[in-house]
Amino acid sequence: MIGRCSGELMNFKFSAAGARWLAAAALMLVFSLPAVAFAELKVVTTLADFGAMSRAILQDDGETTVLVRPSEDPHFVDPRPSFARYLNQADMVVYAGMELEIGWLPSLLTRSRNSAIQRGQPGHLDASEYVQAQDVPRGTIDRSMGDVHPGGNPHYNTDPRQMARVALAFGERLGQIRPAMADEFMERARDFARDNIRFAQKWEQKFAELSEESRQFISYHKTWSYVDNWLDLNHVAELEPKPGVPPNPRHIAHIIETMEAHQVGVILQLEYYPTDTAEAIANRIDHDVQIFSVQAMAREDQKYLEHLEEVIRPLYEAMLQISESPSD
Numbered sequence: 025m026i027g028r029c030s031g032e033l034m035n036f037k038f039s040a041a042g043a044r045w046l047a048a049a050a051l052m053l054v055f056s057l058p059a060v061a062f063a064e065l066k067v068v069t070t071l072a073d074f075g076a077m078s079r080a081i082l083q084d085d086g087e088t089t090v091l092v093r094p095s096e097d098p099h100f101v102d103p104r105p106s107f108a109r110y111l112n113q114a115d116m117v118v119y120a121g122m123e124l125e126i127g128w129l130p131s132l133l134t135r136s137r138n139s140a141i142q143r144g145q146p147g148h149l150d151a152s153e154y155v156q157a158q159d160v161p162r163g164t165i166d167r168s169m170g171d172v173h174p175g176g177n178p179h180y181n182t183d184p185r186q187m188a189r190v191a192l193a194f195g196e197r198l199g200q201i202r203p204a205m206a207d208e209f210m211e212r213a214r215d216f217a218r219d220n221i222r223f224a225q226k227w228e229q230k231f232a233e234l235s236e237e238s239r240q241f242i243s244y245h246k247t248w249s250y251v252d253n254w255l256d257l258n259h260v261a262e263l264e265p266k267p268g269v270p271p272n273p274r275h276i277a278h279i280i281e282t283m284e285a286h287q288v289g290v291i292l293q294l295e296y297y298p299t300d301t302a303e304a305i306a307n308r309i310d311h312d313v314q315i316f317s318v319q320a321m322a323r324e325d326q327k328y329l330e331h332l333e334e335v336i337r338p339l340y341e342a343m344l345q346i347s348e349s350p351s352d
Contacts, residue, residue, distance in 0.1 A: 121152030122178035183250035188217035238347035244293035
């Protein structure tokens with residue numbers, strides 16, 4: 025059979041029609057191969073900051089879908105019908121872990137019927153496994169303590185150093201899913217991580233020049249522990265008496281007393297928390313208090329560090345003003 029086929033090919037008359045047929049067949053072969061070998065990767069992330077990271081590392085080699093809008097509290101998300109479709113088609117899911125999404129994500133993963141993104145697979149990335157956790161509770165935990173996360177504080181996306189760690193893990197996982205591009209994905213992940221570390225060091229130096237008193241702040245929820253650790257701030261207290269418990273009059277009175285005693289001039293909170301309590305407190309305190317209700321995460325068209333710059337720079341400028349103000 026081989027000899028017969030070889031003979032037929034040798035005797036093929038290269039007419040104009042034959043040449044056109046061969047050219048068309050070759051083009052069909054060339055254009056069909058990349059679609060199989062380089063199918064676009066699909067990554068689903070819970071948080072928008074993870075989405076910004078994913079887009080920076082995937083670039084044109086994949087598509088990123090973010091489930092939680094930047095204006096939404098990721099503790100409490102009402103899953104939309106599209107979530108199931110996105111997860112069913114995903115090559116990887118990236119989430120914060122530490123039980124941040126425990127109220128809605130686990131059931132979606134189970135119902136996705138996608139073995140590639142189940143725990144133990146390269147496509148299942150619990151980013152909290154790669155960070156240095158803050159606020160890990162000790163001893164017995166019960167509901168009387170509020171919304172306490174047993175694994176630690178899940179709001180590490182506010183710290184570029186922790187996001188650098190997540191990026192390297194993400195790049196490695198992409199390489200496991202697409203081995204032919206492993207080196208390229210890791211190079212992009214290292215670039216992202218290096219940029220984050222440089223950003224972190226720049227602002228560390230700036231905040232280190234401020235007075236100790238000016239680096240104090242109050243938050244609504246215990247969201248800023250990683251920023252506190254990164255920039256050596258003094259996180260004095262939270263407006264919530266316990267995590268997830270709304271402020272009450274007794275606790276508000278305690279916050280006012282604390283802020284006046286320590287001359288705390290900044291209240292920092294994410295945009296999805298109400299500002300009425302912070303405003304009421306600021307109006308009852310003798311010294312100036314600045315309230316920062318900041319965008320929680322990067323917008324779809326925004327890079328991770330661009331968003332973080334929008335958060336950190338105004339905070340620094342407010343604390344610098346306090347630092348340069350004459351003491352009473």
